[in-house]
Amino acid sequence: MTTMLKVSNLEAGYGPIQVLRGVDLYVDEAEVVVLLGANGAGKTTTIRAICQMIDTKGSVDMCGVELVGMRPEKMAGKGMAHVPQGRGTFPELTVEENLQVGAYVRKDRAAIREDIDHSYTLFPRLGERRGQLAGSLSGGEQQMLAVARAMMCRPRLLLLDEPSLGLAPLVIQSLFDRFSALNKDEGVTLFIVEQNANVALDIADRAYVIEAGRIVLTGGADELRENDAVRRAYLGF
Amino acid sequence: MGILAVPGIDDKFFNLTLFLQNLTNALANGAVYALMALTVVMIYKTTGHLNFAQGEMAMFSTFIVYVLVIEQGFNVWAAIVLVVLGSMVVGAGIERILIQPLERRSVLAPVILTLGLFFILNGGAATIWGTQPHSPIPAPFPGKLDDKVDIITNRVPHFFVTYKAIGVWITLVVLVLLLNLLLKRTKLGLAYRAVAANAESSLIVGIPVKRMLMLGWALAAGIGAIAGAVIAQYRNVLDFNFMAAVLLFGFAAACVGGFDSILGAVVGGLLVGVVETFTPALFTFVGSELSLVMVLLVILIVLYFRPQGLFGSKRVERV
Numbered sequence: 001m002t003t004m005l006k007v008s009n010l011e012a013g014y015g016p017i018q019v020l021r022g023v024d025l026y027v028d029e030a031e032v033v034v035l036l037g038a039n040g041a042g043k044t045t046t047i048r049a050i051c052q053m054i055d056t057k058g059s060v061d062m063c064g065v066e067l068v069g070m071r072p073e074k075m076a077g078k079g080m081a082h083v084p085q086g087r088g089t090f091p092e093l094t095v096e097e098n099l100q101v102g103a104y105v106r107k108d109r110a111a112i113r114e115d116i117d118h119s120y121t122l123f124p125r126l127g128e129r130r131g132q133l134a135g136s137l138s139g140g141e142q143q144m145l146a147v148a149r150a151m152m153c154r155p156r157l158l159l160l161d162e163p164s165l166g167l168a169p170l171v172i173q174s175l176f177d178r179f180s181a182l183n184k185d186e187g188v189t190l191f192i193v194e195q196n197a198n199v200a201l202d203i204a205d206r207a208y209v210i211e212a213g214r215i216v217l218t219g220g221a222d223e224l225r226e227n228d229a230v231r232r233a234y235l236g237f
Numbered sequence: 238m239g240i241l242a243v244p245g246i247d248d249k250f251f252n253l254t255l256f257l258q259n260l261t262n263a264l265a266n267g268a269v270y271a272l273m274a275l276t277v278v279m280i281y282k283t284t285g286h287l288n289f290a291q292g293e294m295a296m297f298s299t300f301i302v303y304v305l306v307i308e309q310g311f312n313v314w315a316a317i318v319l320v321v322l323g324s325m326v327v328g329a330g331i332e333r334i335l336i337q338p339l340e341r342r343s344v345l346a347p348v349i350l351t352l353g354l355f356f357i358l359n360g361g362a363a364t365i366w367g368t369q370p371h372s373p374i375p376a377p378f379p380g381k382l383d384d385k386v387d388i389i390t391n392r393v394p395h396f397f398v399t400y401k402a403i404g405v406w407i408t409l410v411v412l413v414l415l416l417n418l419l420l421k422r423t424k425l426g427l428a429y430r431a432v433a434a435n436a437e438s439s440l441i442v443g444i445p446v447k448r449m450l451m452l453g454w455a456l457a458a459g460i461g462a463i464a465g466a467v468i469a470q471y472r473n474v475l476d477f478n479f480m481a482a483v484l485l486f487g488f489a490a491a492c493v494g495g496f497d498s499i500l501g502a503v504v505g506g507l508l509v510g511v512v513e514t515f516t517p518a519l520f521t522f523v524g525s526e527l528s529l530v531m532v533l534l535v536i537l538i539v540l541y542f543r544p545q546g547l548f549g550s551k552r553v554e555r556v
Contacts, residue, residue, distance in 0.1 A: 053440065076443030084441065090434035092550055093427075101431045104424075105443040153442065 002063075004029045004157050004189045005050070010058040012049035019045040021213040022058070027157070032183050032190040034200040034221070036234050037210035044085055044194040046210065047161045050191075051082050052074050062157065077105045083157035085162045086144035091135030095126050098145055102152030106179050112152070119148040122178070132190065140171035147178065157189045158182070164196040176203055198232035201225050209234075240388045247456070253387050254396040259518055260511075265402035267510020272464035273480075273487025274494065275412065276457040281496045282433040282463060284336070286347050290354035292484030294458055296477065297358050298324045299465035300366055303475060304378035306375040310371050313375050313466075324340040327532045328458025329451040336454075339464045362477040371474040374469050379405030401471045408467045409503065412460060416499060433497065463485060486513070493539050495549020504547060508535065 005028050010023040019042045027033045037043045045156040053073045060067040062078060075082070082088075090098050097120055103112045120127030123144045129137060134145055143163055150158055160179070164172040180203040182188050194200035201207060201221045209217035209230060217227065224230050273292065280288045288294075298320050299420045305316035331354070341347040378384075379400045386403070389396040408454050420426035432439045432449040437448050468483060469475045494501025516531040517524060546552050 051441070052267075053437070066462065072440045073443050073445050082441045084437060088438050088441070090431050090438060092434040093430060097427060097430075100440050101427055101439075101444070104428060104431075130340070 001028045004031070004063060005191065006061040007050065008058065008061070010046070010049055010056060012045055012054050012056040014054065019213050020049060021101070023210070023213070023215055025208050025215060027189060027191050030183070030189055031130065031206065032192065032204045034204040034207040035193045035210055036200070036207055036230070038198050038233070041210045042213040043210060044161055047082065047159050047193055050159065051080065060206040074148070076153045079156040080157045080159065081150035081153050081157070083146045083150045083161060083163060084171055085165060087142055089134040089142050091133065093129055093134055094129040095134055095145060096139070099152050100148050104147035105153055115152055115154070119151065123148055135161060140167050140175070143167060144178070151182070153221070155188060157191065160190065160192045162193055162195060164194060164199065172199055176200070179203060254392045254394055257389070257396045258394060259514055261398055261402060263511045263514035264507055265296065265405050265471065266514060267507035268405045268554065269468050269483060270490040270509050271409055271503045271506025272412070272460065272468070273484050274490035274506050275499065276461045276464065277491040278489055278496060278499060278502045279457040279460065280453050281491070283429065283451050286351070287488070288457065289348070289351040290358060291457060291461055292480035292487070293355050293358035294324065294328065295461035295465035296480040298462035299363055299469050300362055300373050301476060302466050303371060307373060313377050316375065317377060317463060317466050321459045322460040324462040325455040329455040332451045332454035337450070359477055366477065368477060370474055372475070374473065375474045376465060376470050377466055380470055405467055405471050408463060412463065413499060413503060425452070489536055492536050493546060495546025497550055498546065498548035501548030503544055508516040
């Protein structure tokens with residue numbers, strides 16, 4: 001199995017405040033890896049640092065290419081897609097335009113059209129609302145649109161930042177079912193940041209736990225599920 | 238001979254041809270404001286800044302057109318095309334070199350910088366071309382005394398529409414159509430609108446956001462250059478101050494219509510033009526000097542009921 005993403009000694013923060021204090025993790029090809037952590041532990045910062053959206057030190061290696069120091073808009077072209085926390089959509093564009101923008105780095109117009117239609121079969125609700133402004137969709141639909149949009153650049157690696165945030169339990173379940181299907185059917189590698197550990201560990205192969213900017217625990221999803229500290233802190237036992 | 242012969246329905250309270258003449262002036266002035274409002278909107282949409290130097294940039298461009306046409310003997314439209322292209326490059330350059338480094342500092346810094354630009358361009362033009370009005374003024378449209386369409390001539394006053402006024406409307410319509418084509422039908426336009434909607438997600442999908450901010454400035458500078466030339470002829474004045482008042486009303490128009498809406502800029506411009514012209518005509522106690530106050534009153538009323546302007550989009554602050 002080849003390594004898709006290898007993060008070594010990653011340090012990042014906002015101005016004088018350092019959030020990440022040397023994060024090490026890796027994601028293998030076709031894996032689903034979850035990053036668990038409490039509020040303020042550095043989950044979102046980890047994703048933003050991987051995407052080069054904030055100044056970072058250390059190394060982010062994707063398939064042999066060093067990403068640290070690259071501009072954030074270059075990531076999509078490298079096969080990395082990112083669904084940011086909250087609303088990753090373009091509220092003033094229609095659903096269809098959101099998907100077109102998602103394919104911004106691609107030039108193959110016919111294949112883009114096919115992929116948009118494919119998104120509509122994966123997410124039928126989006127197809128029904130293709131002409132509607134994204135801002136008028138419900139929270140769950142917007143999250144689906146954000147995921148479909150991220151898939152439009154045909155990523156090899158999809159980073160999801162708290163996709164369950166603010167969604168109803170039923171919607172969360174169906175969303176994570178889609179993630180699992182994306183991984184199995186389309187072969188997309190997933191790196192998911194989540195507070196909702198239960199649903200995330202269900203579809204994950206491996207997981208990391210981050211605390212105060214450092215990885216404190218790692219292991220297989222089932223192994224972590226049985227870990228007492230994880231059960232107390234994240235699974236509500 | 239006029240196009241229409243209208244029977245007398247006037248009384249001492251209402252004079253049809255005077256009304257129509259006022260309305261025409263109002264809508265032509267309004268189109269002038271709409272042109273400047275468009276430039277304000279093009280920058281505001283992506284950067285969220287107001288560019289106070291917008292009018293002076295247009296004024297400077299117009300002086301360059303003047304030099305090319307009157308002093309160098311260029312064809313007026315050839316000169317306008319050249320100056321528009323040059324202005325777009327300069328506009329993009331100002332964004333890249335002056336605005337972008339300030340972007341991270343604070344929200345206010347770029348706005349203060351545009352104020353500084355205002356004074357530099359205003360004083361610069363006065364230094365280079367003097368403070369006296371210049372003539373002849375380059376004429377993009379036929380502008381002699383009898384270059385007009387007579388519509389009603391059997392009444393007093395006559396009702397006619399000058400080619401200059403028609404030229405302002407044509408300019409506005411063509412620019413709006415071109416902008417719509419660019420924004421709605423091209424990938425570049427889609428990327429521009431994406432940045433306006435959500436800059437962070439635009440980076441994620443691979444759009445070079447900073448270049449889109451430069452595009453906003455380039456479009457604004459280009460539109461301003463055309464607008465300046467057309468406005469100078471329509472208002473028959475070209476000096477270092479001629480755009481200041483126009484931009485003030487342009488801001489008013491953008492404010493009424495919504496700072497991020499092209500349609501809003503047009504409707505807002507026309508509305509401001511109508512209010513400016515008709516309040517002194519309707520209420521004799523409002524002198525023409527007070528018409529700006531009436532415009533501000535309209536802004537106040539519109540913003541009371543719709544804080545985002547007539548066609549502006551409500552912005553939710555993203556955390």
